[in-house]
Amino acid sequence: MNHNPATLTIQEQHAEALRSLPFSDRRDLDDAQRGFVAALKPGIVRAADGTVVWDNDSYAFLQGDAPTTVHPSLWRQSKLVATQGLFQVTDGIYQVRGFDLSNMTIVESETGIIVIDPLISTETAAAAVALYREHRGERPVVAVIHTHSHIDHFGGIFGVTSQTEVDSGAVQIIAPEGFVEEAVSENVYAGTAMSRRAGYMYGQALERGPQGAVGAGLGQTTSTGEVAIIAPTLEITTTGETHTIDGVEIEFQMAPGTEAPAEMHFYFPKHRALCMAENATHTLHNLLTLRGALVRDPHVWAQYLTEAIDTFAGRADVVFASHHWPTWGEERIVEFMSTQRDLYAYLHDQTLRLINSGYTAAEAAEAFVLPPALENAWNARGYYGSVSHNVKAIVQRYLGWFDGNPARLWAHTPTELSARYVDAIGGIDRVVELAQAAYDSGDFRWAATLLDHAIFVEESHASARTLYADTLEQLGYGSENGTWRNFFLSGATELRGANFGTPIKTNAPTLLAQLSPEQLLDSIAIRIDGPKAWELDLALAIEFTDADRRFAVTVRNGVLVYREKSGGEVGMTLKIAKLRLLALLAGDSSSPGIETVGDAHILQQLLAVLAPGDDSFNIVTP
Numbered sequence: 001m002n003h004n005p006a007t008l009t010i011q012e013q014h015a016e017a018l019r020s021l022p023f024s025d026r027r028d029l030d031d032a033q034r035g036f037v038a039a040l041k042p043g044i045v046r047a048a049d050g051t052v053v054w055d056n057d058s059y060a061f062l063q064g065d066a067p068t069t070v071h072p073s074l075w076r077q078s079k080l081v082a083t084q085g086l087f088q089v090t091d092g093i094y095q096v097r098g099f100d101l102s103n104m105t106i107v108e109s110e111t112g113i114i115v116i117d118p119l120i121s122t123e124t125a126a127a128a129v130a131l132y133r134e135h136r137g138e139r140p141v142v143a144v145i146h147t148h149s150h151i152d153h154f155g156g157i158f159g160v161t162s163q164t165e166v167d168s169g170a171v172q173i174i175a176p177e178g179f180v181e182e183a184v185s186e187n188v189y190a191g192t193a194m195s196r197r198a199g200y201m202y203g204q205a206l207e208r209g210p211q212g213a214v215g216a217g218l219g220q221t222t223s224t225g226e227v228a229i230i231a232p233t234l235e236i237t238t239t240g241e242t243h244t245i246d247g248v249e250i251e252f253q254m255a256p257g258t259e260a261p262a263e264m265h266f267y268f269p270k271h272r273a274l275c276m277a278e279n280a281t282h283t284l285h286n287l288l289t290l291r292g293a294l295v296r297d298p299h300v301w302a303q304y305l306t307e308a309i310d311t312f313a314g315r316a317d318v319v320f321a322s323h324h325w326p327t328w329g330e331e332r333i334v335e336f337m338s339t340q341r342d343l344y345a346y347l348h349d350q351t352l353r354l355i356n357s358g359y360t361a362a363e364a365a366e367a368f369v370l371p372p373a374l375e376n377a378w379n380a381r382g383y384y385g386s387v388s389h390n391v392k393a394i395v396q397r398y399l400g401w402f403d404g405n406p407a408r409l410w411a412h413t414p415t416e417l418s419a420r421y422v423d424a425i426g427g428i429d430r431v432v433e434l435a436q437a438a439y440d441s442g443d444f445r446w447a448a449t450l451l452d453h454a455i456f457v458e459e460s461h462a463s464a465r466t467l468y469a470d471t472l473e474q475l476g477y478g479s480e481n482g483t484w485r486n487f488f489l490s491g492a493t494e495l496r497g498a499n500f501g502t503p504i505k506t507n508a509p510t511l512l513a514q515l516s517p518e519q520l521l522d523s524i525a526i527r528i529d530g531p532k533a534w535e536l537d538l539a540l541a542i543e544f545t546d547a548d549r550r551f552a553v554t555v556r557n558g559v560l561v562y563r564e565k566s567g568g569e570v571g572m573t574l575k576i577a578k579l580r581l582l583a584l585l586a587g588d589s590s591s592p593g594i595e596t597v598g599d600a601h602i603l604q605q606l607l608a609v610l611a612p613g614d615d616s617f618n619i620v621t622p
Contacts, residue, residue: 123157
């Protein structure tokens with residue numbers, strides 16, 4: 001199963017996986033090594049100041065059979081994903097894998113190279129291109145293609161090109177329609193909360209090893225270097241759109257609203273090679289990533305996969321993606337893509353069948369069973385997404401958070417609810433006693449529920465903290481899903497030590513510089529502490545000097561409203577560039593570049609009610 005069966009111990013889960021899954025099928029193991037050219041030695045990437053931003057060698061322990069602390073299926077996947085180096089996909093196409101969460105693909109053109117998805121960080125992207133050039137020669141970058149709007153597919157752009165080269169016309173940046181808007185908004189609107197949770201999801205603070213981080217299923221983890229973005233010079237808008245880039249013909253298929261809001265697939269006729277971005281990988285993907293995001297649409301995801309099969313599969317000798325390893329041969333390509341398509345379609349249709357029969361999200365997730373053909377397909381296993389949380393995501397997409405039971409319509413907050421549960425059970429010591437019995441019997445899910453209540457009543461209760469950490473650890477050891485494991489073990493890590501905060505920051509200046517004036521004003525509105533602003537009645541104008549745009553802004557009833565207007569009566573006008581406004585919002589009011597006309601006190605009143613997010617908020621404790 002793709003989630004933890006309640007009736008099996010960890011040892012029984014592992015034994016059942018070894019018995020039932022096709023471990024004798026070595027095709028993935030062979031494919032992950034096919035075309036190997038060379039590895040980076042040592043497999044470590046550093047920033048200019050010597051800081052390690054990527055260490056693939058830290059996963060060298062992934063050898064031999066799975067230990068008792070790691071699900072054997074996840075162990076197999078992690079060994080595959082940790083495979084590092086430069087690989088030939090087909091004549092003229094290469095991939096660098098194991099340098100970040102994602103892959104970089106390099107297509108050789110008439111005079112240079114086209115880079116597909118330059119990883120997360122400047123440093124890892126530069127190292128990937130350097131490894132390629134060491135073995136294929138000093139070919140210049142002539143274009144960069146971003147398959148979609150997630151940061152692991154654009155953040156390392158400065159490692160392969162520069163804004164100057166793009167501005168000069170030497171390098172094209174190609175991306176799907178809506179790329180910049182989606183890339184920026186995901187990292188700004190709820191970016192603080194998502195980044196904090198991403199630290200749990202990717203196991204950033206965990207020690208590498210059989211009792212710690214072994215990988216996230218899609219990739220091992222995220223690099224921690226410099227992040228940037230460059231706006232596209234060519235935006236793809238239409239399926240069937242064809243462009244020739246430095247002698248290389250590329251046929252595009254739009255796939256918006258799938259794994260990312262802005263995403264596309266594309267085909268190289270000369271190479272008979274198909275890139276499926278992140279919509280067909282060697283795992284069940286997320287419909288709702290555990291770090292948080294908008295719920296993705298499995299129905300349209302499946303439809304775009306069908307379109308890709310019908311359009312390209314008969315013309316392709318190899319299919320590759322932005323993660324994992326390629327698949328070769330027409331028959332295997334159709335099998336691989338059809339399995340992925342059927343996986344998302346089955347999740348969608350059968351979840352709706354269940355909820356239309358009265359199942360709640362939790363009930364549907366427990367009752368859901370994949371057909372054997374999908375259950376036993378390695379590329380459909382839940383290493384990154386899971387059947388359990390994807391089913392719940394579909395319910396959320398259609399029905400929202402309320403399950404229809406009026407007793408759950410106005411529940412107490414976790415702290416208030418925990419206080420009542422603990423009191424009803426007989427006090428915190430009795431709760432811990434019952435949790436210990438549940439732990440001893442192997443019912444770790446119930447033990448975690450009891451201890452969650454205990455910690456929210458008495459955060460410093462030593463026995464509760466210790467047992468809670470041990471319980472989460474056992475849940476992690478039993479998880480086939482890499483991100484589940486990382487969440488459980490990250491919770492255990494914080495219970496045993498201190499809050500580790502947000503290990504990776506995504507609010508890079510180059511990323512924030514791409515905010516439109518509207519997005520920047522929206523980000524200010526999100527920061528307003530409503531109760532503090534109830535009595536304010538402000539009217540001001542903000543003129544963006546680097547965009548030649550003027551907005552009339554009001555703050556009333558704790559709400560910031562803006563309209564693009566050339567005139568109108570205001571108490572103050574602020575003339576400022578976008579990046580300078582960002583610095584002002586971050587607390588820098590002394591640097592030059594701020595011009596106010598009128599009552600400057602209005603600006604101070606606005607700044608006084610802005611509340612920054614907390615990138616170290618508690619997760620497992622109140």
